[in-house]
Amino acid sequence: MKTPATLLTAAAALGVLATPILAQQQRGGGGRLPPECRAEIVRLCGTDRTQMRSCLREKAGELSDGCRSELRQRIEQRLRQRGGGGMGAQGPATPPTQTLAYGPDSLQALDLWVPEGAKKAPLVLFVHGGGWKRGSKNNATSRALPAHMLEQGYAFASIDYRLVPRNTVEEQARDVAAALAHLLKRAESLGIDPTRVVLTGHSAGAHLVALVGTDERYLKAAGLSFADIDGVIPNDGAAYDVAEQLAAGPKMMAPTYVQAFGTDLARQKALSPTLQAAAPNAPAFLLLHVQRPDAIAQSNALAAALRRAGTKAEVAGFPGEGLRGHMEINRKLGQSNYPATAVMDAWLKKVLG
Structure with missing residues (x-):
């Protein structure tokens, strides 16, 4: 649907x-x-x-x-x-099974979908983009992804997290880990298999899941470890090495990166998944990107760093350029006729069984 x-x-x-x-x-x-x-x-x-x-x-x-x-x-x-029309609507929404709070802040909330009757569905947790300063868990619910995951037999969670400038990127990564911990602690009652988990995210969300998948401190703060994650799918991110992105990426995005990561090189390094990718890491990565030069370069560099550490890392590129392509891969992922969907499905089947 x-x-x-x-x-x-x-x-x-x-x-x-x-x-x-x-x-x-x-x-x-x-x-x-x-x-x-x-x-x-x-x-x-x-x-x-x-x-x-x-x-x-x-x-x-x-x-x-x-x-x-x-x-x-x-x-x-x-x-x-309007009957759901007006902006490319393609059918009725798939309402979440439930909305849960994983912390006291209004933005520490998540939507959860679980296949009907499931007792141990593998979990795919999605983290939205928005330059670390905007966006919503509904960035996923407005796309084909939740329904597609249900059709594949997976539970799907889409989380909100606290935003810059009120909160820091470090706190955002802790929110990702806290949301996962909240679900895993309640896995039995929710119908989730706590032993089969993948994190995914788009844009800024791609950076955050990559960071949580390479720097175990965030998981440990939530009572978890890399043993609780089977894989990570960062989708068209371009800030896996923050300093390099500031130096070589589009200048129009520089203020967004400075707002999120500051100008201190030590902090930028600490928040760069590529520079945190020495072992250990989450067991497997699938890095998706469209044909944006910075996304291509950053994805390949992160994959190379992961492989040097002995971590399985695959990179897959798809048509699409500029902001339009960047938005399209988020909007279309999960649609059966979009090429990235089949790649994602095959990888999830391999990783989650």
Whole structure:
């Protein structure tokens, strides 16, 4: 079953649908936003509706959790009124089995899907992207991936984590480990097999799962170890070596990397999976990328470092260039006709059995 690309793809959905919702608010129509949320949007983006879409696409992550939630509810309502169409919708959503809190912060939450009747389903845990400063666990639920994982017999979890600048990348990696620990501690009651686990993530999420898969300190802080992970699938990341990415990557992204990793070289090294890939590591990696020069170079360098440490590492490239290709591999992974899906499926079958 395919899922609508509009259900909470954060910045994109907000940018496209928030302005009609705000216009409706101005006319006094239904779906009214709370005054404090509207005031927050106006402070962030002004009142010029012609500029609001691009502003919200860029700055949606700066809205408060409450305001994003209010907008999200109204976006879903408008999509239901449209019959789920308008932005490439491809069928009804697959609702999560349940939403769980793994910590006290509102962003320490996850959505979980488990195949019906499963008692020991292998677990695939997804970490969203967004430049470490924005994004949502719903970046996965709006794609084909959750339903595809269910069809393959896997449990699937998509997590939120605390965001920069309020929190640090180190705390984000700890959140990934804490979310996994929360699920594994409840594995029996949830229908999950705690002995078969893969971490995956896109963009910034690719970096975070690679970091957790190469620096065991984050797992150990959550009471886990590399023995609790069977493999890692980083999807089109480009910050596996932070200093190298700052030196050679697109200059337009430099402020995002500096905000996340700072300028201290020792910290950048500590947060670089390629430079943390000396043994031990998680047992196996599948590095996916599209045809972005920095993603290709960073994926190959991480794979080489993992292999030097005796870790199994495969790299697979797929069509797609620039930001469009970067977004497409996240949007299409799990669709049966997308070439990366078959590669992922074969690797998961090999790793998880």
